[in-house]
Amino acid sequence: MRLEESILRTVGKDRSRLPTPEFPIHSFVYMTTQKNSHEGLRPVQISRLEEISPAVFLISFHRSGPFKPGQVIRIAASPDDPPRIYSICSGNREAEITVLFNVKPDGKLTPRLSRMKAGEEIYVSEPYGSFACDGYPVWWIATGTGLAPFYSTLQSGVEGKVRLVHGVSHLNQFYFEHELETALGEEYIRCCSRDTIPGKPYFQGRVTDYLQSLPDLPKADKYYLCGQSSMVVEVRDLLIQKGVPYHQIFAEIFF
Ligand SMILES: Cc1cc2nc3c(=O)[nH]c(=O)nc-3n(C[C@H](O)[C@H](O)[C@H](O)COP(=O)(O)OP(=O)(O)OC[C@H]3O[C@@H](n4cnc5c(N)ncnc54)[C@H](O)[C@@H]3O)c2cc1C
Numbered sequence: 001m002r003l004e005e006s007i008l009r010t011v012g013k014d015r016s017r018l019p020t021p022e023f024p025i026h027s028f029v030y031m032t033t034q035k036n037s038h039e040g041l042r043p044v045q046i047s048r049l050e051e052i053s054p055a056v057f058l059i060s061f062h063r064s065g066p067f068k069p070g071q072v073i074r075i076a077a078s079p080d081d082p083p084r085i086y087s088i089c090s091g092n093r094e095a096e097i098t099v100l101f102n103v104k105p106d107g108k109l110t111p112r113l114s115r116m117k118a119g120e121e122i123y124v125s126e127p128y129g130s131f132a133c134d135g136y137p138v139w140w141i142a143t144g145t146g147l148a149p150f151y152s153t154l155q156s157g158v159e160g161k162v163r164l165v166h167g168v169s170h171l172n173q174f175y176f177e178h179e180l181e182t183a184l185g186e187e188y189i190r191c192c193s194r195d196t197i198p199g200k201p202y203f204q205g206r207v208t209d210y211l212q213s214l215p216d217l218p219k220a221d222k223y224y225l226c227g228q229s230s231m232v233v234e235v236r237d238l239l240i241q242k243g244v245p246y247h248q249i250f251a252e253i254f255f
Pocket of ligand 1: 086088100104108255
C-alpha cells in the first residue's frame with residue numbers, strides 16, 4: 001500500500017491534513033523506502049516475550065552492536081515474510097534490544113509474533129533512523145506504543161527537562177508507569193480517554209484535550225510526537241494553532 005493511502009486510511013479523506021513538506025516529519029521518507037526491504041535481516045533468538053497489557057507485548061533479543069535512542073529496526077517472523085518497522089524501546093546500555101508492540105488482530109506479523117516463544121528465531125535488521133532528542137526542554141507526546149522511542153531515550157540517559165504526555169484508552173495501558181513516575185514525577189502526564197479515572201494524577205481525555213486545556217505552550221521548547229498518524233496530525237495542528245513554530249515540532253508516525 002502506498003504511504004499516502006495508508007495515512008489517508010487513518011486521517012480520513014481530507015488531503016489538506018496530510019503531512020506537508022513544511023511539517024518536518026522526521027525520517028518519514030527514509031522509513032517508507034525501507035519499509036518492506038529484506039536487506040540485511042539476520043536471525044536472532046527471542047530471549048523474552050511478555051504480555052505487559054492486554055494485546056501489548058515486549059519482545060527482546062541479544063544486542064550485537066550499538067544504537068542511538070530513537071532508532072528503529074525491521075522485524076520479520078521468517079525470511080520470506082514482509083518485515084515491519086519497530087522503535088527500539090530499551091536503553092542503549094542494556095544487553096538486549098527490546099521492542100514494544102501491540103497486536104493488530106488482522107495484521108500479518110504481530111498476531112504471529114505474539115504466539116512465538118523464547119528460544120525461537122525472528123529476523124531483524126540493524127538499528128537505523130534518527131528520531132533522537134537533540135535539545136531541551138522537550139515535550140514527548142505519545143499515544144499507546146508510541147511511547148517506545150521516548151522510553152528508550154529515558155533509559156539511555158537524558159540531559160535536560162522533559163515533559164511526557166502519554167495517551168491511552170484504558171488505565172491498564174500505562175506501561176512502565178512506575179518507572180516513569182519515579183523518573184519524571186509531575187512531568188509525567190497520563191491522559192486516559194475511555195476509563196473513568198480515579199482522580200489525580202490522571203487527566204480525563206485525549207492528549208489533544210490535555211494540550212488544549214493548557215493556557216500557553218512554551219514556544220522555545222521542542223515537541224516530539226510519536227504514534228498513529230491521526231494523533232500526530234491532530235497534535236501538529238494544535239501546536240501550530242497555539243503558536244509553536246514548525247521547526248520546533250518533530251514526529252514519527254507508526255503507519
Ligand atoms: C517508523 C515506525 C515505527 C514503528 N514502531 C512501532 C512500535 O514501536 N510498536 C508498534 O506496535 N508498531 C510500530 N510501528 C507499526 C508497525 O510497523 C506495524 O505496522 C504494526 O505492528 C502492524 O503490523 P502487522 O504486520 O501486524 O499488521 P499489518 O499487516 O501491517 O496490518 C496493519 C493494519 O492495517 C490493515 N491493512 C493492511 N493492509 C491493508 C490494506 N491493503 N487495506 C486496508 N487495510 C489494510 C490491517 O487489517 C491491520 O488492521 C511502527 C511503524 C513505523 C513506520
